[in-house]
Amino acid sequence: MFYLTCNIIKINISSRIRIMSNTEQKLHMHIFKYGLSLIISFLIIVAGCTVPGSGQKSSRIKFSIQNTLPIERKNVPIVLTIDQLQNVSPDITLNALVVVTGKERRETMIPAQADDINYDGERDQLVFLINLAAEEKKEISILYKPNVKATVTLDVNKQTRAGIFPKLHAVAALESDLLAYVLKPNGAVVAYGKKREHLFTVDKMFQNELDNNAPFSPEFRLHFETYNINLTQRPQALIIDIEKPEHRWVIRDLENQEDFYVRKSDEQLNIYKSIGLSLNALLPKQDNPKHDNNVEDTTMVVLTPHVDRIGCGGFALWHKTEQRLIPIPNEGDYVRVLANGSIRSIVQRILPNWNVGGETFQLTYTTYIYGSNPWLEHYIHVDRQLPPDYAIVVGIPKLKETFGVDEDKGLLWSWGTDPNETDSLGMALIYPTAQTSGPVDTDPSLITITLHPDDAGRLGYRSLAIWNGGINGIETQAEFKQYLQKMMTTMENVPRITFIPLEEGQ
Template sequence: MMYTYKKTQIQKAKCWHWFIAAFLVVFVGCTFPGGKQKTNRIRFAIQNTLAIDRENVPIVLTIEQLRKVSADFSLNAYSVVTGKAPREAMIPAQADDLDYDGERDQLVFLLDLAAEETKEISVLYDPNVKATFTLDVKKQTRAGIFPELNAVAAMESDLIAYLLKPNGAVVAYGKKRKELFSVDKMYLVELEGNSPISPDFRHHFERSKISLTQNPQALKIEVEKPEERWVMHDLENQEDYFIRKSEEQLNFSKSIGLSLNALLDPENTTMVQLTPPDELVGCGGFALWHKEKKELIPLPNEGDYVRILADGGMRSVVQRILPSWDINGQTYQLTSTTFIYGGNPWIEHFIQLDRELPADYAIVVGIPKLTDSSGSDEEHGLLWSWGTDPDGTYPLGVALIYLTTQASSLIDTDAVHLSIVLNPDDEGRISYRALAIWEGGINGIETQSEFLQHLQIMTTTMENPPTIKFLPLEEGKK
């Protein structure tokens, strides 16, 4: 059994079929399935410049960037690998058509980087393949349109879900972890040792009708929080088990996974509404603000177009267009694009206006004020609030992270929100991230101090994205 220690959140297990696919890529001469011609290769190094471990970092490359390196680059048939031959391993990736012109224009994958680590990545591609070729990956995100929910769209990662409302508000939903069984804390030594788990320990899984892999190399235990929380990754069966220590026992649970359809069930108990559904703005939404009247104005409910730009394993993207938004007798076009990535609890918003708003109006974003405390850090572009879920059962933290160059001023829109005016940049765009982290799920945080520490790390990593340096091809490789 393999053991790793991580300071950050959950490291997703590599699916077993990816090990097989990596074997094929390396040992069949780097050819694509179904082809005899060697594929072309683009090499680059990705460096984490911080002394902080980082997990599930979205790496996004545009087709323009890649074609500057190789003019014949195509996203019709590709794969992404890390390392050097003969020890290359495939990384799950997806290609999206974000400008909606029928051609894939962005490549995205998620990468784990240790403190100050540099990883070499290669994109293998075949420019002669005209038909689109895609490898299946374990799906970690989803987006969909559900008229029954009175929402523009719903989107989720494996950790959290968000409902995008017609008025511009966002409602967060937690995913209640599925409790499996408990064992005496005497088994703690099994989690911290270096030997395969004992038959007695394995028997507790079997009693719960759970079949663990028999391969010790395919069972990995990650320390999520020393002496308190662990994650057991069964790589062969593509399952993760989350372990928490209480006073007398170890409690095992698992994620409910992608579960947007549970919101359609009136008897649903697995998806828990974390923020109020009927407010303007909500958890990371936005609205129009009339400065003189000090009034929030919701987005119109009609006349919009909504499309799912991506519904993939690594990320999902929802876009809403208001082509004729009437503001004080003038017509504006607003485009709102929202991203969610696997293994991450946040959504990222991009709001695009076709021209400058009238002087009396502005765009306001915000988060709900929770029961315990709220605050802001204008130097690092952060709003946060801490409390409990609506039932008072589990701790809950919400936050919004924005670009300080776009910030105008904190404002009191109402008694229940922490809000700020954001100004578009020179291209008419506003961007920010919003998140909810709930202790009732698999990635919860127990205390306010831990939540603020998590946000500090998050703002630091956003200010210092990994660097990408394209590398020359090694001699003898095409």
């Protein structure tokens, strides 16, 4: 769904129109002008004003989100179900709303998305990403119109994608702006890194402007303009995030919806850009309309050294007595994309007749990916308990340098380099310790562990790859372990959400 300010919408629309032919421009300009008038009217309504003749104001749900940890947290997914929201306001639907933060009349909109998770035709989950400083509490409001039937959708700054690509010989594929994952028919998952695009290099004399988050000097801006990059002139719309002090920064141009990544090397600052959503780069050349057949595509790099089974976070069936790995079959399965949105994408695969030891089960496998995050969330549901001789097995590849299993924390990890031995690479899998019977030796090239669905037949885990050839890379094993420790800590301490009663007149 669409939830951004009008000035950003205009920028986004104009940028799309410029790449169209003249005929397409006229048609799309008419469509966008009509759509934009609806969007602006909707924004006027939800902002608390009234459209002439309507006499109706928007409704509001107010709540706080608190980071209970003494560490900063970025791009945290916040998911609210329709049941949670209707317990507060029974008339709310997820058809027409905006999510905002800040004081009333000076509120800032947060990009958000509403999804139909149970596939019944009604949106039932609201999701958005939020940054939280150490122990910070933010007040959030949902402004909504309860009686609106139609929905206004406009992808703005899309950060995820999911789709079914038969030419990839895969069940489906998902990607965030950081990494891509291809789901194979046998249950394996293949990870792909996205090479960062080098734009230009400047002297380190400009580092002070990055460290102090100060307005950029004309000299620094000139380097961007030389490469046809016109940064916003609004100081409040140009934000500098320090990813690693003295070494890495992110320049976020909120008005133009562009991020630039800065890495320090020797006496220079290298400016990079993400290649963004790029699953099409994996398609055969003749099936990719954007591909120049005379140029080799090197933007996507396979990170999984062994793709025939398990891969990075994939799963299979394990026969305990025979010590045998059984790939997931694909006969009779069906796949659906539950969400293909700006904030997150979801793919669900269902095997209604899964043969396990001569018995028939229904297997449902659902995979989530979130924008600006490198990990996948996996959820497995079996309609009843598996026979005693069987378990689910999950894992990651053994990279060349080192690997380990921490059974107390529920962690598999591996560190080394990509298959081309070009850039450092880390892979990990975080699993529920209460649902495992321990590691198993399924293949010399894999680290694998058996997992058992709970009494309701459910099982969830998280897998990830971190590649230093992309925009979010990690250089050393020590940094990788710190990253994993922080991730596990944040998973155990989700932000605290508290609904706030509205004062009279709100």
